[in-house]
Amino acid sequence: MNIQVHREDLLKQIGYKEPPQPKLLKIVDEILGLMEDLVEPTQAFKEIQDEKDLPPFLMGAALKYSGAATLGPKLENRVKDLFDEGKPAEAYILDTAGSIVITKAGNILWGEIKQDAAAKGFKQGLRRTPGCQGIDLETQQWIFGKLADLDLGIKLTTSYMMFPRKSLSFLARFGGRLKGTFSCKGCPQYTDCTLRG
């Protein structure tokens, strides 16, 4: 899977609404040039057939999934190297580019799940990530238990964080009674966020 990061998106993510000085543009372009070699996106999902021991978010759903994606370890290893080499600005920009890619990988994965659901007659669905909106972080164990045979290369720490860090996981549900919708308003960075335009 080849996921592109556009220069404008990266600049916006690191705070720039106007074009920055040429020195920064040059570094941004160099970092974007590295992405293809540093990013190895892998993603997978599974339909959940069980009805027992479900996380509360999936209870009552007609169609249930768990999914995860990762960029692999190369990008964050390079970020660490850049910090160690005394190039923190470059490290920060590369890390931010990685965040953009993993977000896109998550959206692609969600698109694939929605396609699968649509083929089964479901149009409206909801996804949620452990640690957010009432889903305990412990649910990570349940998700990765379901995905265990897919060999995504993601490992959980004892506190349920994912390694590589540029990874994501979620639960998805279709049918049944859906509760809640996504809103930026609960975010602590709501007033300062540069991503809302």
Place this chain on the structure above:
Amino acid sequence: MDIIKEIYEAVMEGKVDEASSRVQQALDSKVEVNEILNKGLIAAMDVVGEKFGEGELFIPQVLWSAKAMQGGMNLLKPNFSSKDLAEKGTVVIGTAKGDIHDIGKNLVAIMLEGSGFKVADLGVDVTPERFVEKAVEIKADVIAMSALLTTTMQSMGEVMSLIQAKKLPFKVIIGGAPVDQAFCQEIGADAYGMDAADGLRKVKGFLGR
């Protein structure tokens, strides 16, 4: 242009090599070390921090400026007495227990070092006990903690409990996406750093410099 002004501008513009070469030039010309430090390096970094806070500069530029300042500081260090260095202050920094995210913490550490503080970076997934032990060991002035998740920020409260139970003198600053001023007050921390520049400003405020 006078050499102090050149140092100031090199740091402002994040010119790492130029800042170092101008500091060396100033030292060779027998310019007072404190003048290089205060009117050149620190004055520039203060303005960089202000401009960052006002949204005029962004993180990459601040980091370059911090690196430029750090390079200059390294050249000045042999010329300071040990008393001068100790007066800058010592900060123990780390990501709270259970959390492995370190970008924000690394940025704050670089800005603190760039401003002349001695920084002991404990890394990620740092237990409350480790924060306190290290701070006692190196006689730190400040403990700085970062967390990215609501589930891990709770351990910041445990650090405060340890400090209060042992009546230790450390100032504590916290930061990270889920943390805010209300949480800071709830656990009894001394300050909340909204971002890296705000954190730096507040650490300087604690230490009166």
